[in-house]
Each structure stands twice: as C-alpha cells, then as structure tokens.
Amino acid sequence: MNKSETILKSSSLSVTAGRKRILDIFLDANNALAHQDIEVKCSDKYDRVTIYRTLQTFLEKGIIHNIPTTDNSVRYALCNEVCISSGHHHDNHVHFRCDNCSKTICLDDVSIPSVKLPTGYSMNEINMVVSGICKTCKKVKVPV
Amino acid sequence: MNKSETILKSSSLSVTAGRKRILDIFLDANNALAHQDIEVKCSDKYDRVTIYRTLQTFLEKGIIHNIPTTDNSVRYALCNEVCISSGHHHDNHVHFRCDNCSKTICLDDVSIPSVKLPTGYSMNEINMVVSGICKTCKKVKVPV
DNA sequence: AATAAGAATGCAACTTTGTTGCAAAATACT
C-alpha cells in the first residue's frame, strides 16, 4: 500500500484512482498547487469537475490546506502529518510566494508570530504569506 | 471639491463619474470590498468592465490595496493617507475576516510582526489575515 | 467471489467571473 492510499484510508475516504493520482501530484510537488496546476497534470484522465470535488473533499478532511492569494487563484498544499491525522488544521507556518517564479511554498519551520487583536475580536485562524525572491531564484538571478 | 475628487486628482487620474462613484463606495464602506460588492452597488450605472478597469487603476495608483482570501474573491480596501500620497504601498497592518458576518476589515492599529525567513529568501511584502469573530458579531451573538 | 448499497465520476448544461478590441463618449489641455 503506497502513501497516497494510506492517507486516503486514514482519512476514511474511499480509494479511487482519481484521488490517488491527485494526492500523488501533491506528494510529488515541492510547492503549493492551484486548481489549474492539477488540471494541467491530469485533466486528460480525470474530469475538471472531479478535480474540484476532490480538492473540496481533501480540504474538508484536512489532507490539504489552502493558501490565500491576491490573484484569485487559491493554492493548496499538503498538510503535515499531525494535521492529517487529527482531522483538522494545525497549520501554523508561514507561506512564501516567489515574485520571480511564482511558486508558493510552505515554510514549515517558520511559525507565525502571534498578534494581539483589539478588544472585542476573537481569533480563530491566522494566515501569513510573505512574498519576495526564493532560494532557488536568488541563486539563478545574481543581483547586479 | 469633495474627497473622492481630491484623491483622484492627487493620484493624477482624470476625474470621471464612475471613478468618483466607486471611490465613494470605498469611502462609505467600513470594510473591504470584493469586485462583486461593488458591482452590486453600481452595475446599473457602470459597466462591469469599467469596474474591473477602475479597480485595476486604483491598485496601480496605490489608492486601494488588495487583501488575499482563500475563496477566490480578492477584496480591496482603501489605503491610508500616507499610502495614497506616496504612490506606493505602506500597508503594514493586519486584516481581519469575520467568520460570522464575512466582513473583512483593516486593523490599522495592528501592525504585522516581523518574521525571520530561512537563509536564501528575501522579503518583499508580508500579508497577514486573521479570521475569527469581530467586535460587532461578538456583541450580537452572546456565547452560550 | 458475488452482490447490493452507497459513493464517486463523467457528462452536459449552465452561471459566474474575467478579458479584449473597438467605436463612442467624456475629460483635460491650450
């Protein structure tokens, strides 16, 4: 039993070829993916609608989490083990979006600092997205 | 000369009825607005396309800034005075999204704490969105 | 292993959202 299958079972989801494929795409990716990215990789085999529904299901089960963007293309990334097993989100890490290659990645080791909200506000989730130049692009494009 | 007109002129934009109207909508609003919100309020008078182009222009001129979301509906909010006059963004405040009323607001007084990125990453912008229950909703829905 | 119940998928049709080119209208400049 491979990894994707294990994850699906532990989330009490039925194991289907489509779900395994999409999950594998996430497992292979080293960055967050938009719906479109996934569609490009497997729309020949699986319907667009299936991809929408699968992402929705994965979100609900806490297999993936979404990362807000300012360009109307929400990105999704695998949750870490703790998150998946507990069934709800413990994503307390910062996300990084590269201005050059446009990739979005989870900075699993950088946790979101706490903030104090004004009186009357109660906090549920925090999201933090930093943009800039990523490690890989910095190496390539040596600043003048 | 009213406020919207002043802002447009100081951003060296030609003053048109549509731009004034959209800017007034922002000035009246106490929360961030999605394209859709604006469309609802004035699509009878101004074309959808005009709204898209106007928001784009306002963004470029630094009159508004956008707030990332996880629901594919980017929201826009007025920038503060400093930001508008300087022509580029100094939005260093936290945004709050209420899970109950879905309104997104700028917490102008809460500034985004700094984070240390891993070696090799350089920072450009930071975005922070906190979700939870806002002041107004808290008052209304007394927790059991 | 066969089967039946339930879940997931694909398809079609549709709605909503966003984009582009171009002619008409409005604005700003002198």
Next chain:
DNA sequence: AGTATTTTGCAACAAAGTTGCATTCTTATT
C-alpha cells in the same frame, strides 16, 4: 471652444466554477 487623449460601454469571447443526473466504481456483507 476645439482637439488630443482617456475612459467608457458594448459585444464577443475565454476561463473558472457549479449542479443534476445517469453510469461506474468501492466497499461492506454475505
């Protein structure tokens, strides 16, 4: 006021997302 320049609205289109339903696949049970 007249003209160059911008902005707008329209039309047509492209892309993104949703819904209902019939078919296929999974899973649990015998």
